[in-house]
Amino acid sequence: MTETASHRIWHDRESQIVWDDASPLSMAVETRQGNIQTRHGRFVGGVSHGVEVVEIDSGAVRVTVLxxxxxxxxxxxxxxxxxxxxxxxxxxxxxxxxxTFDPSGLGWLEGFDELVVRCGLESNGAPQHDEQGQLVYPLHGRIGNLAADSLAIEYDEASGRLDLVGEVIESRLFFKRLRLKSRIRVQAGSHRVYLMDDVTNELSTEATMQLLYHINIGSPILEEGAVLEAPIEELAPKDALSAAEMDHWNQFEKPENGYRERVYFATLCHDDSNETTTMVRSQDKSRGMAVTYNTSKLPRFILWKNTAAKSDGYVVGMEPATNYPNARSFETEQDRMVTLQPGETVSFRLSLLPLINQQAVEKTSQRIKELSTHHDPVIHAQPKKGWSVDS
Structure with missing residues (x-):
């Protein structure tokens, strides 16, 4: 009996980025403050195939935008x-x-892995079904799974500013047409990254909207002993499970098998310009991530704790929002919707600041303490009526 050789040829399907140096979005910009470089490309292979990517390097940070x-x-x-x-x-x-429209309403979770993803625009919270069990609003809405239909780079040599500008339209014939115009801005030599979003109602009738910025931090910032610092004005747990950890609601543990998410709803103190700051920092205060935003348009704040096993997604979320992420009907009843007249635009502004050393963390911590100086926080041990469906 003659033996025959058996061969298997492997083709690695892991996604890779193919950069396009000839793209008009790939450039090197010389400014008075320093140089900024951008690269434009697409993922090839696997579940990422065809996803467009723009990388922006300010000399201090490298930002990857999708x-x-x-x-x-x-x-x-x-x-x-x-x-x-x-x-x-x-x-x-x-x-x-x-x-996105999986009957369970949870299909959004099959694409969730970004540092910053927007939730909205028609709805941004829990799934909602009608009386017949049909899905009406999916988890966290559609905007995070819609592609920008135009892209441009704008820059100014004198100030060292560079903006990546994209427009995303969330629409349905006869029902809605909301245009998100997003600017992601860096300054040459600066660590801060700005998100400047304008949402316009382009129909001839009144529209309502919601927006939440899901800002997600994992290792190495997140670790046992890591902490969220925030200038709390008022705070309440979302549900009974979250209430059980109120004595250490803003402290994070090492990864835990089977950990179920805890969620906390808050309003934050702000300065005379309505700006506030919060951060997640490491246990030894050597690094962190700060988020600064304007509370006049984003009056609510949510902490999402998911310190599950590393393989299950060890992460916490800082979430400035127009509302709390309950079902849309509940938020409508609580008058937490944003109303837009025909042609009206509402603007949202926030920034991310990677904290690269203890000095930067301490400076941010002092800023947060100053915001809290003249206010004693109101802390609820149980879910607050009107804030949560579990109250």
């Missing part, structure tokens, strides 16, 4: 530190492969 995924920020790198998290999804996942 226009195909609603202008989300996939990750930020600075001084050798990666700011983001390790999702078991292992994306970025092309929106065509995300079943």
């Amino acid at each position: 226009p195909t995924r609603g202008m989300s920020i996939w990750k930020i790198e600075s001084e050798g530190i990666r700011y983001g998290w390790d999702s078991p999804i292992s994306g970025p996942v092309h929106p065509a492969l995300v079943p």
Whole structure:
């Protein structure tokens, strides 16, 4: 009997980025403040195939933006530190492969792995079904799984500013047409990254909207002993499970098998310009991530704790929002919707600041303490009526 050789040829399908140096979005900009470089490309292979990517390097931070995924920020790198998290999804996942309208309403979770993803625009919270059990509003809405239909780079040599501009339209014939115009801005030599979003109602009738910025931090910032610092004005747990950890609601543990998410709803103190700051920092205060935003348009804040096993997605979320992420009907009853007249635009402004050393963390901590100086926080041990459906 003659033996025959058996052969297997492997083709690695892991996604890779193919950069396009000839793209008009790939450029080197010389400014008076320093140089900024951008690269434009697409993912090839796997679930990321076809996802457009723009990388912006300010000289202090490298920002990776995903226009195909609603202008989300996939990750930020600075001084050798990666700011983001390790999702078991292992994306970025092309929106065509995300079943947003899965009957359960939870299909959004099949594409979730960004540092910053927007939730909205028609709804941004829990799934909502009608009396017949049909899905009306999916988890966290559609905007994070819609592609930008135009991209441009604008820059100013004198100030050292560079903006990546993209527009995403969320629409349905006869029902809605909301245009998100997003600017992601860096300054040459600066660690801060700005998100400047304008939402316009382009129909001839009144519209309502919601928006939440899901800002997600994992290792190495998140670790046992890591802490969220925030200038709390008022705070309440979302549900009974979250209430059980009120004595250490803002402290994070090491990864825990089987950990179930805890969620806390808050309003934050702000300065005379309505700006506030919060941060997640490491246990030894050597690094962190700060978020600064304007509370006049984003009056609510949510902390999402998901300190599960590393393989299950060890992550916490800082979430400035127009409302709390309950079902849309509940938020409507509580008068927490944003109303837009025909042609009206509402603007949202926030920034991310990677904190690369203890000095930067201490400076941010002092800023947060100053915001809290003249206010004693109101802390609820149980869910607050009107804030949560579980109250």
